[in-house]
Amino acid sequence: xxxxxPDKSRIRVAVQTADFDLSNEAARIxxxxxxxxVVTFTGICRDEDGRLxxxxxxxxxAMAEAELARIAEEAAGRWPLAAVTIVHRFGxxxxxxxxxxxxxxxAHRKAAFQAADFLMxxxxxxxPFWKKxxxxxxxxxxxxxxxxxxxxxxxxxxxxxxx
Amino acid sequence: xKLVYFAWVRERVGMAEEQVDLxxxxxxxxxxxxxxxxxxxxxxxxxEHADVIRVALDHQHEPDRDAPLAGVREVALxxxxxxx
Numbered sequence: 746x747x748x749x750x751p752d753k754s755r756i757r758v759a760v761q762t763a764d765f766d767l768s769n770e771a772a773r774i775x776x777x778x779x780x781x782x783v784v785t786f787t788g789i790c791r792d793e794d795g796r797l798x799x800x801x802x803x804x805x806x807a808m809a810e811a812e813l814a815r816i817a818e819e820a821a822g823r824w825p826l827a828a829v830t831i832v833h834r835f836g837x838x839x840x841x842x843x844x845x846x847x848x849x850x851x852a853h854r855k856a857a858f859q860a861a862d863f864l865m866x867x868x869x870x871x872x873p874f875w876k877k878x879x880x881x882x883x884x885x886x887x888x889x890x891x892x893x894x895x896x897x898x899x900x901x902x903x904x905x906x907x908x
Numbered sequence: 909x910k911l912v913y914f915a916w917v918r919e920r921v922g923m924a925e926e927q928v929d930l931x932x933x934x935x936x937x938x939x940x941x942x943x944x945x946x947x948x949x950x951x952x953x954x955x956e957h958a959d960v961i962r963v964a965l966d967h968q969h970e971p972d973r974d975a976p977l978a979g980v981r982e983v984a985l986x987x988x989x990x991x992x
Contacts, residue, residue, distance in 0.1 A: 788992055802991070803914060803915055804991070805912070805914055805964070805967075805984060805986070807912075807967050807982070808964060808967040808968075808984065811967055811968075812967075812969075833991060833992075844992075845991070845992055865992055868991055868992035869989070869990075869991060869992035870988075870989060871969065871989065872989060872991040872992060873914070873964070873984075873986065873989055873991070874989055874990065874991025874992070875914060875915035875986065875987065875989060875990050875991070876990045876991075877915070888915050888916045888987065888990070889990045890988075890990070891987070891988030891989065891990050895992075
């Protein structure tokens, strides 16, 4: 899928239960002289108007990190990125807690913005994670359904080459 | 061959993984989905709408229902992903 990532793109992916430190993660990829722009995106658990007590994130351990790396490499093949970081959490996450972190670094801002947007669209539709609701009223709710909007968002990148 | 299940597919079949010996005529991903559907009530419920089930072969997404299973060690079956 796509051309191979340039050797100089530094890719870091992690799948973990622990929270991440946004400023540490951003600092570790902004340190190089070739980086002029760093974009960070943090996805956070919502309570859906008080309906949810938590989300339980299930994942496919044998595949998740490899798929995150493939998605990061795909982005690095499309934009001139100095670095990509993806951290995805799993387990029980309560409203206000972080779920996912995406950081992109490039010489100029446009590549970093676009690649971060692309990475989130692809994470939504390709990363092997599933969310189950825990209700504020008690008990388990439904598995969150995949949204058609996310599929469409991912589809808009098809065939696009950005450099 | 090892089969692994996630999210509501796992809940409906009532197990996270199993080892199976596939009949000789189950050669492709589509054959496997048809075969699974016929393994009793739980499997019929999990694979009733087989078109929504996503498949990964040896940890890589495989959207092609005609993809061959020969040589594959692990097949994962799961609903559309909701990460991010």
